Amino acid sequence: MTMNRMLAVRRVSALLLGVLALGACTDAFIEPKIVEQTQVDDRLTLSGRVCTRHPDPSGFPVKVLILVDKSGSMCVSDPPGSQETMGFCERVAPAVLPPNVTKPGRVLALEKLVQQFAGHDNVRVRIVPFETNIQTRWPNTTNGDLFMPVTAAPGGVDINNYVANLQANLGKGTDYQGALAAAYADIAQDIHNVEQQDPALLPRTRYVVVFLTDGTPYPRCSANDSLSIYADSNHPELTWADSSSAVEFCNELDADVRRDVFGDGSPGTDEISSFAPGTDRNQNYQLFSYVDQLMELKETSNIGDIRLHTVLLFNRDAVEACNALGTNSAGRPLCEDLYGTYPNVPPDQYPDAAKAIARWTLSQMALRGNGIFQEFNGADIQSLSLGALDYSSLESPWVMKTLMLQPLRSVPGEENRVVDSDGDGVPDERDNSFTFGTSPFTGDSDQDCFSDDFELRHLDDGFLPGNDVDQRGCDLSDTTRDCSCQDTDGDGLPQYAEDFLGIQRKLVDTDADGVPDGLEARFGLEPKERRDGAGAIDTDGDGIRDLDEFLAGSDPTRQDRAFYEKHGFQYEVVTQPHDDGTTCYEFKISNIQLVTPPPHASSKQGYNLFKVWFAQAPVSGVATDFGVWEAACAWAQYDPPQVREPRGAELALPADAFHDADFFTQPDVYLTSCAGIAP
Structure with missing residues (x-):
C-alpha cells in the first residue's frame, strides 16, 4: 500500500x-x-x-503553622493566664479579667479554628508556642509527621486539651527571632520529609504561618553599642539598642549571671538557646531575613505556596486597670512597662509606643510574607477570629x-x-x-x-x-x-x-x-x-x-x-x-x-x-x-x-x-x- x-x-x-x-x-x-x-x-x-x-482535595495539602506568644504580658492583654513561679498573673487577674470570661480570646480562636479544620482531611496543623525559648509544640515531634490533622492525638495529647493549656505557664521574653527560626526549621524539615516520601505533593502544598503576639520583640540586643542614633517608636526601622532591662543579658559572658538577669536562677531556664552574648538579637534585619527565607522556600523547594500572616493583640484598658493595682519596684505604675521601655517616650506612653512599634514590625513581616496583618484591641480580643485567613487548598x-x-x-x-x-x-x-x-x-x-x-x-x-x-x-x-x-x-x-x-x-x-x-x-x-x-x-x-x-x-x-x-x-x-x-x-x-x-x-x-x-x-x-x-x-x-x-x-x-x-x-x-x- x-x-x-x-x-x-x-x-x-x-x-x-x-x-x-x-x-x-x-x-x-x-x-x-x-x-x-x-x-x-x-x-x-x-x-x-x-x-x-x-x-480531589486530599491530594492538595494545607499545612498551618501557628506561632503563639506565651510571654507573661499575655495574662494582661488576653486574660486569664498564669505563670509557673512569678505569681504576677494571679495578682492582676481580679483587675484585668472581664466578667464571665473564662478563656483567653486566642484560646477561643484556636478552638474555633480546630473545629473549622476538623472537616478537612487535607489540613494539617502544627502549633509552636514561644516566649524566651520555644515551648512544647503540638504535635511534639522533631521528625516524622511534624504536621498532623486536628483529629490526631500524638502521644495521647489531644489538640483541644493542648490549646486549653496555652494560657498556663507563661514565660518572660517575646523572642520573635527564635519563633521565626523555629518556623523555618520545621517547614524546611517537613519539606525534606515529603521529598523522601512523596515529592510530587510539594507543588500542590500550601503552607500558612500565623504569628500571634501582644508585644514587641524582647529582648533586643545590639552588637554595636556606640551608634549615635538608635531606633525608637518614630523610627522603628533603625537599629535597636539593647533592651533597657536586658543589657546585662545581651552582653554578660557569665551564664550564671545571665540566668539571674533573665531567668529564675536555675540552670537551663529562660536563656535564649543559641544566643551568643555581644551579638545582635531581634534586630529588624534578622526578623525580615527569616521571613524572606520562608518565602524563598516556594522557589527553592518548588512548593505550591507559602504565606505569613501576623496578628497583634493590644489591650490598653487592661493596662490601665493593672496600673491601678499599685506600683512596681521602681515606684512606677505596675503595668506601665508591661510591653517594655522605649527611648524618647514618656513612661506613661510606653504601652502606646510598644503598640506602634509592634504594628510596624508585624505589618512589615506580613508584607514580606505575602500575608495579612490583623490587629485586635481591648474587648475585641475576646471575639478574635483566625478563621478568616486564607487556608484554602490549591485544588483545581x-x-x-x-x-x-x-x-x-x-x-x-x-x-x-x-x-x-x-x-x-x-x-x-x-x-x-x-x-x-x-x-x-x-x-x-x-x-x-x-x-x-x-x-x-x-x-x-x-x-x-x-x-x-x-x-x-x-x-x-x-x-x-x-x-x-x-x-x-x-x-x-x-x-x-x-x-x-x-x-x-x-x-x-x-x-x-x-x-x-x-x-x-x-x-x-x-x-x-x-x-x-x-x-x-x-x-x-x-x-x-x-x-x-x-x-x-x-x-x-x-x-x-x-x-x-x-x-x-x-x-x-x-x-x-x-x-x-x-x-x-x-x-x-x-x-x-x-x-x-x-x-x-x-x-x-x-x-x-x-x-x-x-x-x-x-x-x-x-x-x-x-x-x-x-x-x-x-x-x-x-x-x-x-x-x-x-x-x-x-x-x-x-x-x-x-x-x-x-x-x-x-x-x-x-x-x-x-x-x-x-x-
Whole structure:
C-alpha cells in the first residue's frame, strides 16, 4: 500500500497543552508548516483518548503553622493566664479579667479554628508556642509527621486539651527571632520529609504561618553599642539598642549571671538557646531575613505556596486597670512597662509606643510574607477570629501537561530515523562488539544497571559500556546478592543512574519541565534543568527549543532542522471538558516514521515499539507541578515490501491503554499490554 499525503506539522509546548486544555473543544495546536509529499509507505498515525482524574482535595495539602506568644504580658492583654513561679498573673487577674470570661480570646480562636479544620482531611496543623525559648509544640515531634490533622492525638495529647493549656505557664521574653527560626526549621524539615516520601505533593502544598503576639520583640540586643542614633517608636526601622532591662543579658559572658538577669536562677531556664552574648538579637534585619527565607522556600523547594500572616493583640484598658493595682519596684505604675521601655517616650506612653512599634514590625513581616496583618484591641480580643485567613487548598481541575511520543526501536539519524533494536538510545550501527563491545539487542551490555547509552554519554566520568561492570551500579550476575536495576518511578532510568545524576527516584520529571528524566538523560542533557518557559533552552542552537524537539522526536543536541521539518511528529488534540471536573483528550500523533529492526531470538524482523507519555497537572500549577505521569504503548511491524502491520495508516489505542508510568518498569509488560500485535 502506498500513501500519498500532504503533511502539516503542528508544534506545541507541553505547558501550552495544559493552558489550552481548559478551552472549548478545539484542535489545540499552532504554527502549521508544510513539508514535502512522500511516496514511501513508512508512516504511521497513533490515535487514542485519555482523561484526567477527578478533582480531589486530599491530594492538595494545607499545612498551618501557628506561632503563639506565651510571654507573661499575655495574662494582661488576653486574660486569664498564669505563670509557673512569678505569681504576677494571679495578682492582676481580679483587675484585668472581664466578667464571665473564662478563656483567653486566642484560646477561643484556636478552638474555633480546630473545629473549622476538623472537616478537612487535607489540613494539617502544627502549633509552636514561644516566649524566651520555644515551648512544647503540638504535635511534639522533631521528625516524622511534624504536621498532623486536628483529629490526631500524638502521644495521647489531644489538640483541644493542648490549646486549653496555652494560657498556663507563661514565660518572660517575646523572642520573635527564635519563633521565626523555629518556623523555618520545621517547614524546611517537613519539606525534606515529603521529598523522601512523596515529592510530587510539594507543588500542590500550601503552607500558612500565623504569628500571634501582644508585644514587641524582647529582648533586643545590639552588637554595636556606640551608634549615635538608635531606633525608637518614630523610627522603628533603625537599629535597636539593647533592651533597657536586658543589657546585662545581651552582653554578660557569665551564664550564671545571665540566668539571674533573665531567668529564675536555675540552670537551663529562660536563656535564649543559641544566643551568643555581644551579638545582635531581634534586630529588624534578622526578623525580615527569616521571613524572606520562608518565602524563598516556594522557589527553592518548588512548593505550591507559602504565606505569613501576623496578628497583634493590644489591650490598653487592661493596662490601665493593672496600673491601678499599685506600683512596681521602681515606684512606677505596675503595668506601665508591661510591653517594655522605649527611648524618647514618656513612661506613661510606653504601652502606646510598644503598640506602634509592634504594628510596624508585624505589618512589615506580613508584607514580606505575602500575608495579612490583623490587629485586635481591648474587648475585641475576646471575639478574635483566625478563621478568616486564607487556608484554602490549591485544588483545581486537572489538565494535560504533556503528551509526547517516544519511539523505543529507533532514534533520530542524519536524514531519517535509524534502528535501535534494544531501545537503549544507541543506534545499531554503533551498538556492536566492534565499536564499543556492546550488543544491539541488550540495552545494558555489561549488566551493571547503567544502559549502554548512559555509559557512552558519561565516558568522561569513567563509565564504559562494554563488559565493564561499574561499581557505581551493581553486578546483575548470580554472584551479587540483592542486585536490582529497578526503575522505581518508570521514567526510564534505573535508580543507580538517578542517584548518579542527583535526581529523584520517585519523580518521572524531576525538574517539572514536561520531559521525562530518562528522555533528557538519553541525550546527555540535565534532568534537573527546566527546558520550558520564557527562558526556554535551545541546546544545539538550531532555532528549535529543546522541548519542541522532544515533542517532534528530533535530536535537541544536534542541529537538525531539516530532519525536524520532514520527520517531526505531528499532534492533533481535541479537548472535552466534563461536568464532573475531568477533561478528556482525543489525540492523533502522525508522521511517525517506521523502521525495520532485524530479527532476534523468536522475534521477526521489522517490529517497532512506541510509548505515548501523558502527564496531567492541576491547572493552578501546570508550570511547576511535577505531573502525574501515565503511558501507553503500541507495536507496529514494518518489513517492506511484503509486511506492514497495521495495514492501514492508523493504529488506535484501546480505551484502557494508559497505565501509571511505573507499570512499564518490567520489559515483559510491553509484550502483554500494548496496542497492535506484539512479536
